[in-house]
Amino acid sequence: MKTVSLAAIAATVCVTGLLQISAADTARFRYLASVYADGAGASLKRPEGVACDATGQVVVADTGNGRLVRFTYRNKTLTPGAETRVPQLTAPVRVQINSKGDIYALDGKQRRIVHLGPDGAFRDFVTFDGAPAPATIVVKSFAIDAADHLYVLDVFSARVLVLDASGRFQKSLALPGAASFITDIAVDAGGTVLALDSISRRLHASAKDAGAFSPLGGDLGDAVLTMPTSLATSRGLIFVVEGSGGAIASLGQDGAFVGRQLTHGWQEGSLNHPAQVCVTDADEMVVADRDNSRVQVFGLTR
Amino acid sequence: MASRLNVAIVTLALLAGGFAVARTQQNPYRLKQPDQRKLCLDCHSDFEATLKKQYVHSAVQAGDCASCHSPHVSSHGKLLSADPSRVCATCHEDMVPAAARSVHKVVADGQCAKCHDPHASDNPANLVARGNDLCVSCHKEIGNAIATAKFKHSPVGQGCTSCHTPHASEQSTSLLKTAMPDLCVKCHKTDGPAFVSRHMRYPVAKASCTSCHDPHGSNQPALMLNSVHAPVSNSTCNLCHNAPDSATPFATKRTGFELCKGCHNEMVTATMAKDRLHWPVADARGCENCHNPHASKVDKLLKTNTAALCSGCHADTARKIATTTAKHAPVQDGLCVSCHSPHSSNGVYLIDQPSVVELCGTCHDYGEHSSHPIGDAAVDPRNKNLRVDCLSCHNGHGTEHKWMLLAPTNVELCTQCHKKFSR
Numbered sequence: 001m002k003t004v005s006l007a008a009i010a011a012t013v014c015v016t017g018l019l020q021i022s023a024a025d026t027a028r029f030r031y032l033a034s035v036y037a038d039g040a041g042a043s044l045k046r047p048e049g050v051a052c053d054a055t056g057q058v059v060v061a062d063t064g065n066g067r068l069v070r071f072t073y074r075n076k077t078l079t080p081g082a083e084t085r086v087p088q089l090t091a092p093v094r095v096q097i098n099s100k101g102d103i104y105a106l107d108g109k110q111r112r113i114v115h116l117g118p119d120g121a122f123r124d125f126v127t128f129d130g131a132p133a134p135a136t137i138v139v140k141s142f143a144i145d146a147a148d149h150l151y152v153l154d155v156f157s158a159r160v161l162v163l164d165a166s167g168r169f170q171k172s173l174a175l176p177g178a179a180s181f182i183t184d185i186a187v188d189a190g191g192t193v194l195a196l197d198s199i200s201r202r203l204h205a206s207a208k209d210a211g212a213f214s215p216l217g218g219d220l221g222d223a224v225l226t227m228p229t230s231l232a233t234s235r236g237l238i239f240v241v242e243g244s245g246g247a248i249a250s251l252g253q254d255g256a257f258v259g260r261q262l263t264h265g266w267q268e269g270s271l272n273h274p275a276q277v278c279v280t281d282a283d284e285m286v287v288a289d290r291d292n293s294r295v296q297v298f299g300l301t302r
Numbered sequence: 303m304a305s306r307l308n309v310a311i312v313t314l315a316l317l318a319g320g321f322a323v324a325r326t327q328q329n330p331y332r333l334k335q336p337d338q339r340k341l342c343l344d345c346h347s348d349f350e351a352t353l354k355k356q357y358v359h360s361a362v363q364a365g366d367c368a369s370c371h372s373p374h375v376s377s378h379g380k381l382l383s384a385d386p387s388r389v390c391a392t393c394h395e396d397m398v399p400a401a402a403r404s405v406h407k408v409v410a411d412g413q414c415a416k417c418h419d420p421h422a423s424d425n426p427a428n429l430v431a432r433g434n435d436l437c438v439s440c441h442k443e444i445g446n447a448i449a450t451a452k453f454k455h456s457p458v459g460q461g462c463t464s465c466h467t468p469h470a471s472e473q474s475t476s477l478l479k480t481a482m483p484d485l486c487v488k489c490h491k492t493d494g495p496a497f498v499s500r501h502m503r504y505p506v507a508k509a510s511c512t513s514c515h516d517p518h519g520s521n522q523p524a525l526m527l528n529s530v531h532a533p534v535s536n537s538t539c540n541l542c543h544n545a546p547d548s549a550t551p552f553a554t555k556r557t558g559f560e561l562c563k564g565c566h567n568e569m570v571t572a573t574m575a576k577d578r579l580h581w582p583v584a585d586a587r588g589c590e591n592c593h594n595p596h597a598s599k600v601d602k603l604l605k606t607n608t609a610a611l612c613s614g615c616h617a618d619t620a621r622k623i624a625t626t627t628a629k630h631a632p633v634q635d636g637l638c639v640s641c642h643s644p645h646s647s648n649g650v651y652l653i654d655q656p657s658v659v660e661l662c663g664t665c666h667d668y669g670e671h672s673s674h675p676i677g678d679a680a681v682d683p684r685n686k687n688l689r690v691d692c693l694s695c696h697n698g699h700g701t702e703h704k705w706m707l708l709a710p711t712n713v714e715l716c717t718q719c720h721k722k723f724s725r
Contacts, residue, residue, distance in 0.1 A: 036687050043687045046650065091577055109577050111584070136560060138584040155585040156558055181582060181615065199615050226618035244618065266684050266718075291650075293687035 027237055027250035029261045029285065029298040031269035032076060036294045038062075038069045039080040047295060049095040049105065050288040052278035058286055059103055060295055061092035061276070068092055068105060068120065071295075073280055078297055084120035094141055094276055098148040098165075111139050113152065115167075126150065130169035131161050145187040153185045153195075160185060160193060160206075176204045176213045188233040188253070196231045196240065203231075203238070203255050217255020224249050224260070234279035237302070241287075246271040248287075266292055339365025355422040361393075362421050369393070370420065387412025390420075402470040404477050408440075409469045416440070417468070437462045444518055451519030457489070458518055465517065486511045500524075502539050503546040513596045527597035533565075534596050541565070542595065558588030569645075576646035582615070583645055592644065609636025619699065626700035628707075633699050641698065651698075658691040658698075683719040690719075 037043050042065070049061025058071040058078065068089070070081035084103075093108035101118035104126070113126035128137055138156035145151070148165035160173040173193065175182050180199030187193050191208030194216065201224055205216040220228060220240060228249075230241035237258065238251040246264030248271075251257060263270050272291035279285050283300040335341040342365075343349055353362065361369040372383045382389050391397070391412065398405050408416045417436060418428045425432045431439060438445025448458055457464035465485060466477045474481035480488070483506075491497065492507035511517070514534060515525045522528060526535075533541045540546075542561060544553050554561050563570040573583060582591040589595075592611055593603045605611055613620030623633055632640035641661060643654035655661035659668070659677050668676065675690060682688035692698075695715060696706045709715035717724040 036685075045687065108579070109575075111579070134557065134560075136558075140581060155581060158586040181585065183581070199617075226622075227616065266688075292685055294685070 028301040032297040048275035051095040053097040184231040186231040358422040398470040405470040530597040573645040629700035
C-alpha cells in the first residue's frame with residue numbers, strides 16, 4: 001500500500017513537472033476587444049502600425065487615413081483618443097514609442113522616420129549624420145530599445161543603422177549575406193537585434209555587442225505557413241506575424257517554435273493581413289488588423 | 303574379390319553423387335529449361351526482335367532476366383525486383399558523384415528509362431533516341447529555339463553532350479562539363495584583337511558569357527540574347543561600369559536603383575513617388591532582382607517569365623494558387639502584372655487602380671454581372687469599416703469553388719452578410 005502511495009506521489013510530481021515545462025513553452029491568445037474608430041467616431045482605414053508603452057499609451061498608424069490615432073489601454077479597455085495629423089507624415093506604416101513618450105513613425109511613401117513629441121507635435125526627421133556611405137538610405141522598418149536607441153533597417157545598403165537616444169550614429173550592422181529579403185527588425189529586452197527574412201522564412205540575430213548577424217533557429221516553415229511580414233518581442237518570446245495567413249507564430253528566444261495561433265477571417269478574433277503588433281506590460285497583444293480596418297486586442301497567456 | 307567390388311561401388315556412388323551436385327549447381331532451381339534466356343523467351347517470344355537490336359543490355363544478353371525481374375511475385379509493376387526508381391541503381395550505383403553540383407532531374411528521380419531502353423536499342427548506351435533528338439524530346443522549348451534560331455552555335459549541332467554531361471556534373475550547374483567561362487574559352491580565344499575590341503576591352507574572359515549570349519543559338523548576331531539592354535548593344539558598357547582598365551572594371555558606378563536612375567530617371571522617380579513601393583525595387587540589388595542588366599530571352603529584360611519570377615519570392619501565393627481549381631484567367635496565364643504593378647502603386651496589393659472595383663472593371667462589366675450593391679456606398683454588414691467589393695465574394699487569384707467564390711455554395715457565401723437567412 002505504501003509502495004502504491006509512493007508511486008502515485010512520484011507520478012504526480014512527474015506530471016506536475018511536465019505541466020510546468022509545458023506552461024513555460026506555450027503562448028495562447030485570448031480575444032479581448034476590437035476597435036474600429038477614434039474618439040470622435042472617425043473610422044480606421046487599413047491601419048498598418050501599432051505601438052504600446054509602459055504607461056498604457058497605444059498609438060495606431062491609421063495608414064489609409066494618413067494619420068496617427070492615440071488610445072489608452074487600462075483595465076482591459078482600449079479607449080480611443082484623438083488623432084494626430086502632421087503634414088510631414090502622410091503615410092504612416094510603422095510606429096514606435098520611446099521611454100519618454102516620444103512617437104517615431106515611418107512614412108511609407110517618403111521612406112523616412114518622423115519624430116513627434118508626446119503631445120503629437122512634429123519635432124524633426126531622423127537623420128543619419130555620421131553614417132557611412134552611401135548617403136541614400138531606404139528605411140523599411142525600425143525598432144527602439146529600452147535605452148531609446150534607434151535601430152533602422154536600411155534595405156538599400158542591406159544594413160541596420162544604430163543611433164543613440166539623441167539620434168547620433170553609433171554603428172552599422174550588415175544584414176546576413178545569405179538572406180533573401182529582410183522585411184522587419186525588432187530588439188529584445190537584452191539588446192539582441194532580430195531580423196526577419198520573409199522570403200527564406202528565417203530569423204537572424206545579433207547579440208547586443210556582436211558585430212554581425214547569425215541564424216536563429218531553423219526554417220520557420222513549421223511555424224509560418226505563408227510569408228511572414230512583421231516581428232515583435234516581449235519577455236522572452238518572439239512573435240512572427242503572417243501577413244496573408246492571418247496568424248501569429250510564437251517562438252522562444254532561441255528561435256524554437258512555441259505555437260501558431262489565430263486565423264484568417266473577418267470575424268472579431270480573426271485577422272486579415274495583420275501588420276505590426278505590440279505587447280503591453282500587462283501581456284496584451286495589440287494587432288493592426290489592416291484589411292479588416294481595425295485594431296484588435298488579445299490577452300496573452302504564457 | 304569382395305574388397306574390389308566394394309571399391310567399385312564406392313567409386314560409382316561418388317561419381318553419381320558428384321554428377322548430381324554438378325547438375326544441381328548448373329540448375330539450382332531445377333528449372334524445366336535450364337537456359338534462363340530460353341525459358342523466358344518461350345513465353346515472351348516478342349522479345350526475339352528486341353534482342354536482334356544492335357545494343358543489348360548486358361544482363362539481357364546474358365539471359366539474366368532475373369537480375370531485374372522477379373519471376374514469381376513482386377510489389378512493383380512488370381514484376382520488377384525493386385522499385386522502378388531504384389532497380390537500375392542496384393548495379394549502376396555510381397551515376398551521381400557525391401559532390402555533384404547539378405544532377406539531371408530524371409537521374410535524381412531514378413527515371414533511367416526516360417533515356418535508356420532497359421532491354422535493347424539501336425543507339426549506343428541503349429538510348430531510346432539518337433543525339434539531340436533524345437534531349438529535345440523533353441527539352442522542347444530549347445529544341446524549338448535551336449531549330450528556329452537564325453544564328454547557330456556549332457557545338458549544338460554536334461550534340462548537346464559537347465557542353466553538357468547527361469547524368470550529373472561535379473564541375474558546374476546546368477550539367478555543364480566545365481564551369482563557365484572556362485567551358486567557353488576552350489574554343490573561343492579571348493586574347494584576339496577582334497574579341498577584345500568587340501568586348502570594349504573589358505576582361506570578359508572572367509565573366510559569365512551567358513549574361514549576354516545564348517549558347518543554344520539566337521536570332522541576334524553574335525548569339526546575343528533576344529532582348530538586349532541598349533548600353534550593351536551600343537557598346538557603351540562604361541555607362542554603368544568602371545573603365546575597362548580600372549582596378550575593378552566590372553564594378554558599377556552606382557548601386558541599386560540609383561544606377562538605373564541615371565537613364566531611367568522618369569520611371570524611377572514615378573515609382574518612388576507612389577504610396578506603396580514593391581520593396582525589392584529599393585534594396586541592394588534593386589532592379590536586378592527582376593531584370594537582367596545585359597540581355598535576356600524575355601521581353602523587358604526580365605530574368606524569366608512573370609509567373610516564375612513572382613513566385614520566386616511569393617512562393618506561398620504560388621502554392622495556394624496551385625491548389626485552386628477555379629483560377630482567374632490572368633493567373634492561369636501567369637500574368638501577375640495584369641492586376642499588380644510590379645514597381646509601386648497607390649493601392650494595397652500593388653494594384654494600379656484606385657479601388658478593387660475599378661481594377662476588376664477594367665476587364666469585367668459589373669452591370670452585366672450582378673446587381674448586388676458594391677463600391678464606396680455599400681457598407682459591409684460584417685464590418686462597418688469595410689465596403690463591399692469584388693473581393694467580398696471572390697478571391698482574385700482563384701479558389702476551389704466555382705467562379706472563384708469564397709464559399710462552396712451560395713447559401714454559405716451570402717449568409718455571411720445576410721444572417722437572417724441563415725439556418
